[in-house]
Amino acid sequence: MRNVLIPLLTLFLLGCGPEVDDADQPVGTTSSVTIYNEAFTSLKDFYLSDGSGYGPNQIEGKFISTGQSYTVSDIECGKSYTMKAVRTDATEVIQKDVLLKCGFDYIWRVK
Numbered sequence: 001m002r003n004v005l006i007p008l009l010t011l012f013l014l015g016c017g018p019e020v021d022d023a024d025q026p027v028g029t030t031s032s033v034t035i036y037n038e039a040f041t042s043l044k045d046f047y048l049s050d051g052s053g054y055g056p057n058q059i060e061g062k063f064i065s066t067g068q069s070y071t072v073s074d075i076e077c078g079k080s081y082t083m084k085a086v087r088t089d090a091t092e093v094i095q096k097d098v099l100l101k102c103g104f105d106y107i108w109r110v111k
């Protein structure tokens with residue numbers, strides 16, 4: 001009887017450990033934005049504004065060709081941003097009030 005109780009007790013104890021919920025995991029302090037260019041021209045500039053004016057061009061010296069993407073990382077999360085992409089023909093595409101949640105990445109399809 002003892003030989004049967006020990007394995008059963010072991011199984012019972014293994015199932016009684018502390019539970020770990022995903023909510024207990026640390027959340028990052030930054031987010032990222034991936035820009036997918038679905039426009040007919042290349043993108044030459046990408047700017048972010050948290051309401052205090054646009055920061056520097058996040059893709060300085062690079063072009064995002066039609067069908068290509070580019071990821072900007074280490075953006076402070078938990079804030080709303082206005083995103084602006086500038087095409088090579090100087091037209092602008094603006095997306096307002098984008099909340100970048102901590103631990104999540106945002107995908108922006110520019111058309």
